[in-house]
Amino acid sequence: MTVSVSHITHIDNLVHIISEGCLWSDAKRIELGLVNQNIGYSHIKQRRLLRPVNVAAGGMIGQYVPFNFCPRSVMLYVIHRGHADFQGGQDRVLHLISDTETISLSNEHCFFTDxxxxxxxxxxxxxFSRLSELDIQRIINEKYWQDFKEEKQAEFLAYESVQWHTVKRIGVRSQTVADDVNLLLQSAQHKPVVQVRPEWYY
Incomplete structure (x- = not known):
C-alpha cells in the first residue's frame, strides 16, 4: 500500500532545498548550520530533538523529516492564525507532495505514527502493511477535525533526509505563489508540477 504524504515549508526555504538536493531533518540542518525560515513551534521542535524513536534507525524524532498524510494540516491552521514563533501567515507556505513508497525506496529508515x-x-x-489501519478518508482528510485532532496529525517520518527528486508535486495557495515557485524551479534539474490548490489552505 502506498499513501500520499505532504510536507509543509515556507517558500523562502525552497532555494536551499533545491541546492542541497534534499529536505534535511531539523537535527541535520542544525548540525550543518543551514539557514531556515521556521514556520512551526520552536518548543515542539526542541522537544522532538529529545524524543526517542524505537523503530527504523532509532535516534530522536528530530532526526527525521516529517510528513502528514494530508494537506491542510492542523499545523497549517496554527500558522494561518499566527503564533509566537511565526506571524507570516499561510499564503507563502508550500505543500511538498510525495508518497510513502517513493520516499521509502530512497530511504530505508522510515516509520509512521498513528x-x-x-x-x-x-x-x-x-x-507498512499497517498503513491501512489509518482512516485517511474519513478522519485524516476530514475538513473539520476538532473531534479527532490527534488522529489527523498522524505522521510519516524519514531518517535524516528526503531526496528532492522524490517530491512529485508542489501545492500552493495562489497563482502568484505558483509563479514565484516556477521561477525558482527554472534552474533546478528536477521540477515537480506546481498546482494551485486553495482548498489545501484555511
Whole structure:
C-alpha cells in the first residue's frame, strides 16, 4: 500500500532545498548550520530533538523529516492564525507532495505514527502493511477535525533526509505563489508540477 504524504515549508526555504538536493531533518540542518525560515513551534521542535524513536534507525524524532498524510494540516491552521514563533501567515507556505513508497525506496529508515509523533502514547510503526489501519478518508482528510485532532496529525517520518527528486508535486495557495515557485524551479534539474490548490489552505 502506498499513501500520499505532504510536507509543509515556507517558500523562502525552497532555494536551499533545491541546492542541497534534499529536505534535511531539523537535527541535520542544525548540525550543518543551514539557514531556515521556521514556520512551526520552536518548543515542539526542541522537544522532538529529545524524543526517542524505537523503530527504523532509532535516534530522536528530530532526526527525521516529517510528513502528514494530508494537506491542510492542523499545523497549517496554527500558522494561518499566527503564533509566537511565526506571524507570516499561510499564503507563502508550500505543500511538498510525495508518497510513502517513493520516499521509502530512497530511504530505508522510515516509520509512521498513528497520531502526532510528539505525543508520549503515539505508536511508532515500521510495518507498512499497517498503513491501512489509518482512516485517511474519513478522519485524516476530514475538513473539520476538532473531534479527532490527534488522529489527523498522524505522521510519516524519514531518517535524516528526503531526496528532492522524490517530491512529485508542489501545492500552493495562489497563482502568484505558483509563479514565484516556477521561477525558482527554472534552474533546478528536477521540477515537480506546481498546482494551485486553495482548498489545501484555511
Amino acid at each position: 497520531i502526532h509523533a510528539d505525543l508520549d502514547y503515539a505508536e511508532q510503526i515500521d510495518d
